Amino acid sequence: MLMDEFLRAADEVCGAGFVVAGPAIEPRYLQPARYAAGQAAALVRPSTTAQVAALVKLCARHELILVPQGAHTGLVQAGTPTDASMHVLLTTERLREVFEFDPLDRTLRVSAGYRLSEVNERLAAHGLWFPIDLSADPSIGGMLAHNTGGTRMLRYGDVRANTLALTAVLGEGQVLHLGRGLQKDNAGLALQHLLVGSSGALGLITEATLKLHPLPRQQASALIAPASLEAVMPLYQRAMAGELAGMVSAFEGMSAAALQAALHLRGDPGRLFGGQLPAYALLLELSSELPAASLDLHALLQRWLECEFEAGAVVDAVLGADDTVWSLRHGISEGLREQGRVIGFDLSLPRRHFMRMRELAGAWLGAEFPQALVADFGHLGDGGMHCNLVWPKSAPPLDNEQMARLRSGIYAICADLGGSFSAEHGIGPSLQADYRALTEPAVLRLSGQVESLFDPRQTLGLTSFGPVWKSVL
Amino acid sequence: MLMDEFLRAADEVCGAGFVVAGPAIEPRYLQPARYAAGQAAALVRPSTTAQVAALVKLCARHELILVPQGAHTGLVQAGTPTDASMHVLLTTERLREVFEFDPLDRTLRVSAGYRLSEVNERLAAHGLWFPIDLSADPSIGGMLAHNTGGTRMLRYGDVRANTLALTAVLGEGQVLHLGRGLQKDNAGLALQHLLVGSSGALGLITEATLKLHPLPRQQASALIAPASLEAVMPLYQRAMAGELAGMVSAFEGMSAAALQAALHLRGDPGRLFGGQLPAYALLLELSSELPAASLDLHALLQRWLECEFEAGAVVDAVLGADDTVWSLRHGISEGLREQGRVIGFDLSLPRRHFMRMRELAGAWLGAEFPQALVADFGHLGDGGMHCNLVWPKSAPPLDNEQMARLRSGIYAICADLGGSFSAEHGIGPSLQADYRALTEPAVLRLSGQVESLFDPRQTLGLTSFGPVWKSVL
Numbered sequence: 001m002l003m004d005e006f007l008r009a010a011d012e013v014c015g016a017g018f019v020v021a022g023p024a025i026e027p028r029y030l031q032p033a034r035y036a037a038g039q040a041a042a043l044v045r046p047s048t049t050a051q052v053a054a055l056v057k058l059c060a061r062h063e064l065i066l067v068p069q070g071a072h073t074g075l076v077q078a079g080t081p082t083d084a085s086m087h088v089l090l091t092t093e094r095l096r097e098v099f100e101f102d103p104l105d106r107t108l109r110v111s112a113g114y115r116l117s118e119v120n121e122r123l124a125a126h127g128l129w130f131p132i133d134l135s136a137d138p139s140i141g142g143m144l145a146h147n148t149g150g151t152r153m154l155r156y157g158d159v160r161a162n163t164l165a166l167t168a169v170l171g172e173g174q175v176l177h178l179g180r181g182l183q184k185d186n187a188g189l190a191l192q193h194l195l196v197g198s199s200g201a202l203g204l205i206t207e208a209t210l211k212l213h214p215l216p217r218q219q220a221s222a223l224i225a226p227a228s229l230e231a232v233m234p235l236y237q238r239a240m241a242g243e244l245a246g247m248v249s250a251f252e253g254m255s256a257a258a259l260q261a262a263l264h265l266r267g268d269p270g271r272l273f274g275g276q277l278p279a280y281a282l283l284l285e286l287s288s289e290l291p292a293a294s295l296d297l298h299a300l301l302q303r304w305l306e307c308e309f310e311a312g313a314v315v316d317a318v319l320g321a322d323d324t325v326w327s328l329r330h331g332i333s334e335g336l337r338e339q340g341r342v343i344g345f346d347l348s349l350p351r352r353h354f355m356r357m358r359e360l361a362g363a364w365l366g367a368e369f370p371q372a373l374v375a376d377f378g379h380l381g382d383g384g385m386h387c388n389l390v391w392p393k394s395a396p397p398l399d400n401e402q403m404a405r406l407r408s409g410i411y412a413i414c415a416d417l418g419g420s421f422s423a424e425h426g427i428g429p430s431l432q433a434d435y436r437a438l439t440e441p442a443v444l445r446l447s448g449q450v451e452s453l454f455d456p457r458q459t460l461g462l463t464s465f466g467p468v469w470k471s472v473l
Numbered sequence: 474m475l476m477d478e479f480l481r482a483a484d485e486v487c488g489a490g491f492v493v494a495g496p497a498i499e500p501r502y503l504q505p506a507r508y509a510a511g512q513a514a515a516l517v518r519p520s521t522t523a524q525v526a527a528l529v530k531l532c533a534r535h536e537l538i539l540v541p542q543g544a545h546t547g548l549v550q551a552g553t554p555t556d557a558s559m560h561v562l563l564t565t566e567r568l569r570e571v572f573e574f575d576p577l578d579r580t581l582r583v584s585a586g587y588r589l590s591e592v593n594e595r596l597a598a599h600g601l602w603f604p605i606d607l608s609a610d611p612s613i614g615g616m617l618a619h620n621t622g623g624t625r626m627l628r629y630g631d632v633r634a635n636t637l638a639l640t641a642v643l644g645e646g647q648v649l650h651l652g653r654g655l656q657k658d659n660a661g662l663a664l665q666h667l668l669v670g671s672s673g674a675l676g677l678i679t680e681a682t683l684k685l686h687p688l689p690r691q692q693a694s695a696l697i698a699p700a701s702l703e704a705v706m707p708l709y710q711r712a713m714a715g716e717l718a719g720m721v722s723a724f725e726g727m728s729a730a731a732l733q734a735a736l737h738l739r740g741d742p743g744r745l746f747g748g749q750l751p752a753y754a755l756l757l758e759l760s761s762e763l764p765a766a767s768l769d770l771h772a773l774l775q776r777w778l779e780c781e782f783e784a785g786a787v788v789d790a791v792l793g794a795d796d797t798v799w800s801l802r803h804g805i806s807e808g809l810r811e812q813g814r815v816i817g818f819d820l821s822l823p824r825r826h827f828m829r830m831r832e833l834a835g836a837w838l839g840a841e842f843p844q845a846l847v848a849d850f851g852h853l854g855d856g857g858m859h860c861n862l863v864w865p866k867s868a869p870p871l872d873n874e875q876m877a878r879l880r881s882g883i884y885a886i887c888a889d890l891g892g893s894f895s896a897e898h899g900i901g902p903s904l905q906a907d908y909r910a911l912t913e914p915a916v917l918r919l920s921g922q923v924e925s926l927f928d929p930r931q932t933l934g935l936t937s938f939g940p941v942w943k944s945v946l
Contacts, residue, residue, distance in 0.1 A: 176915055351577045
């Protein structure tokens with residue numbers, strides 16, 4: 001009854017055909033990539049900021065929870081509604097009002113519904129890009145809501161560092177314009193940076209002004225077999241501060257298990273490293289905006305690798321076609337899923353403790369969960385570690401209590417080393433309990449108070465940054 | 474009486490000799506660089522975060538206002554107390570507990586009282602720096618409180634982009650640790666970024682973890698006379714996106730009046746540009762972490778200038794000893810002060826409207842305040858414009874009403890072009906009224922509410938981000 005009233009009113013806001021009642025929602029809106037399917041009372045598909053504002057007001061009035069969804073590629077369940085009577089799913093896919101490119105400012109004002117790939121295809125003709133590199137193809141709104149990092153963050157920074165302004169709808173339907181889209185602006189509190197990474201809990205971002213960067217004119221990549229685990233960090237150090245300084249655009253690490261899973265998936269016709277996989281392999285990428293006539297990156301990388309080979313730090317390297325090298329890196333996740341159930345951890349560590357984390361986690365798992373295969377990989381260059389485990393299909397599945405013990409065990413080791421339990425996926429229902437357990441009480445309290453200012457009735461999203469979880473209310 | 478009680482209690486907190494009653498305060502704490510001297514009820518000089526917390530609590534209890542002061546180099550009067558009975562001045566100069574350098578993470582955990590120059594002197598031996606370049610030598614705490622920008626922001630970003638964590642004391646004396654000092658971390662709301670640029674109104678920053686960068690191995694600079702005003706932006710565009718892309722570390726602009734003032738101050742033995750000063754001169758600096766053997770920046774810059782000369786965009790250039798070129802740039806402010814009273818505007822503009830701002834401001838001033846000499850200069854590369862005017866000593870001084878009209882006139886032109894009235898100096902008492910007039914009411918209200926969560930009794934600082942100015946309460 002109430003829902004009928006909501007559906008009618010929403011129909012008036014969005015126009016006919018853009019509001020769908022629960023049972024008729026297409027599966028793609030409810031089925032996330034790596035989790036169980038959800039459910040919702042309704043799906044709404046607005047096309048303007050004003051429509052979003054009207055829908056937020058409607059939800060507030062009907063005491064419904066509005067769940068924003070971008071491209072539905074997130075990994076923390078923030079975009080998947082789970083309640084067939086209370087949750088209204090709002091997809092941002094039709095928010096495509098604005099695409100204003102400014103070549104002189106190198107900025108792009110863009111609606112939340114555009115996808116990263118579309119944005120970069122359009123910008124390529126101008127020699128520019130939004131340099132966040134991910135395995136997925138999220139929407140711009142989703143990227144801001146989760147402050148995605150990716151493989152090239154060590155050169156370009158995260159989404160926040162490349163966001164100059166945004167428009168958001170707060171929990172009572174107020175539309176806020178934050179920032180002016182300028183490169184330099186200090187005319188008030190940086191409220192826009194609070195919304196970046198807030199998982200939609202503070203406001204629904206409908207539009208943003210992004211800082212663009214020149215496309216590199218050349219890149220050179222190598223897959224490297226270091227001589228030992230001990231050689232890894234010194235290699236990193238020499239790459240970042242030595243002859244390659246300023247040129248490194250990615251420095252990724254892969255455990256042998258992760259690399260093997262990717263090779264299994266992609267095939268290994270050339271017998272990588274002569275079949276001798278190192279315990280930990282590295283992917284090093286250089287980029288430069290300079291043409292090869294001014295600086296030959298390929299030659300630079302080759303010289304550096306030869307020196308490291310002679311010094312005994314590197315035993316083998318494939319200096320290669322960029323596609324091959326990256327195709328392996330991007331094949332890891334899928335490769336691992338073929339081998340069993342993947343239990344993912346999106347950790348971040350001080351670089352000095354990065355290898356120690358691997359060591360301690362491996363030892364603890366060996367004692368407590370010996371069937372778990374540690375297949376970590378990730379962004380060593382910025383301390384990001386996808387500390388993924390594969391639970392073999394042959395082993396009895398973990399029950400909830402075991403899973404909770406496993407997760408809190410890994411998080412405890414990470415926290416002891418000064419690390420973070422969420423590097424680049426943000427916070428959502430799947431990390432909500434961990435967030436509450438691992439955040440300082442004073443920070444939790446203040447964050448909850450801040451959230452209450454933006455969304456006093458808890459109308460927005462499935463995440464809460466305060467001491468009490470939304471869905472508990 | 475009450476003050477005696479406060480002084481005794483503060484003495485116990487800081488230790489003998491580190492609390493000074495109003496009349497005995499040394500002038501340097503009360504005399505800012507460019508404004509009239511202030512006054513205070515007391516000066517306190519704590520050396521630890523715990524002492525700061527105790528002092529904030531004391532001030533809250535006695536209903537005093539605590540005014541934080543770093544190196545007292547700010548330009549918005551945020552660090553100068555003005556009330557002999559209510560204002561307690563807290564200098565951060567003794568906050569020097571922590572200086573923890575991590576070479577592998579390239580981070581520095583540092584107390585607020587260190588100066589920028591000290592930090593960079595200590596880091597130079599490790600080939601690293603905190604790359605914020607300013608004419609002044611502020612404290613680290615002051616830099617965070619105002620999110621300073623400077624000349625090299627177009628390459629390295631602002632202070633916020635290079636801040637990984639901070640410790641702050643909030644308005645009721647709570648100590649908050651925000652962020653973990655990691656490169657990548659998305660485990661909650663980014664409250665630390667709210668404190669950066671908050672002028673001490675949300676919390677007193679006692680410590681920060683900074684992101685460091687490799688020192689350039691080479692630099693090359695040129696002072697350039699463009700062929701015309703119209704040639705300036707295309708030159709900028711070709712530098713940033715063409716052959717020099719990725720190498721530009723500063724792109725500054727100087728009006729003829731600004732350049733003349735600097736030449737007058739520093740002397741012009743070589744007759745710059747053969748005595749033919751352009752209407753607008755440019756300072757272009759390239760930097761690279763690569764050694765000259767890999768890439769010769771000086772040659773690269775020379776080639777680029779020759780091409781631009783042949784293409785008719787550049788008429789003259791001094792490709793020079795970096796010191797000479799920068800010494801002129803840094804001599805502008807002092808040079809202008811010798812010529813009269815400087816009325817400063819710290820504007821930021823979309824780059825596409827940068828030259829238009831100069832044009833419109835010049836025309837408006839010519840009609841309304843013809844005695845004003847427009848001597849703008851600044852960070853063209855990131856849209857920052859120190860739109861400074863010199864009011865000649867010979868002209869009758871402006872009264873308050875005239876000054877208000879002049880300021881609001883310039884700000885109105887800037888706002889019409891989508892610009893900001895505070896690029897890099899932050900907000901303080903001298904910009905408080907402008908902030909209130911030029912900020913969207915909804916943003917003003919929300920900012921005030923956020924501020925109230927951090928500092929409910931308005932104990933901290935002389936700035937307020939809400940609709941009501943602190944000192945009015």
